[in-house]
Amino acid sequence: MSRPSFESIYINLAVELSKRSTCSRLQVGCVVTSADYTQVLGVGYNGGARGQKNCCDTSEPGNCGCLHSEDNCLIKVSSGPEVPKIMFVTHMPCSYCAKRIVNKGGFQRVYYKDGYRSEAGKEILSADGIEVIQF
Numbered sequence: 307m308s309r310p311s312f313e314s315i316y317i318n319l320a321v322e323l324s325k326r327s328t329c330s331r332l333q334v335g336c337v338v339t340s341a342d343y344t345q346v347l348g349v350g351y352n353g354g355a356r357g358q359k360n361c362c363d364t365s366e367p368g369n370c371g372c373l374h375s376e377d378n379c380l381i382k383v384s385s386g387p388e389v390p391k392i393m394f395v396t397h398m399p400c401s402y403c404a405k406r407i408v409n410k411g412g413f414q415r416v417y418y419k420d421g422y423r424s425e426a427g428k429e430i431l432s433a434d435g436i437e438v439i440q441f
């Protein structure tokens with residue numbers, strides 16, 4: 307009997323969540339779980355402020371003003387660095403989100419599906435000892 311791995315289940319959940327994004331530039335979804343995969347600690351996708359207009363602030367590339375999915379997800383994670391965590395995200399984190407992930411603490415690995423135009427985020431995560439794995 308073949309059954310899906312937790313990694314595949316959670317990366318697929320991140321893909322499903324990305325479909326809720328209203329960003330016109332890129333739809334990104336994110337899930338944070340406990341390191342043993344038994345608990346979902348937070349979910350997120352990129353977009354604007356809760357209950358407010360569901361569109362980008364500007365159409366200028368790289369400056370749409372949407373909160374990034376990882377940032378939105380980390381806001382939901384209530385536990386601190388003492389809890390070992392894994393992140394699943396549809397796109398490799400940017401350098402800003404990578405810094406947020408490092409400073410949140412407790413992350414062991416980040417799984418991502420698609421690459422990003424810059425590898426700077428990967429370097430920031432790796433320098434902190436966080437494994438970055440394309441899945």
Ligand SMILES: [Zn+2]
Nearest residue numbers: 329362370372
């Ligand atoms: Zn946007």
Ligand SMILES: [Zn+2]
Nearest residue numbers: 374399400403
């Ligand atoms: Zn980001």
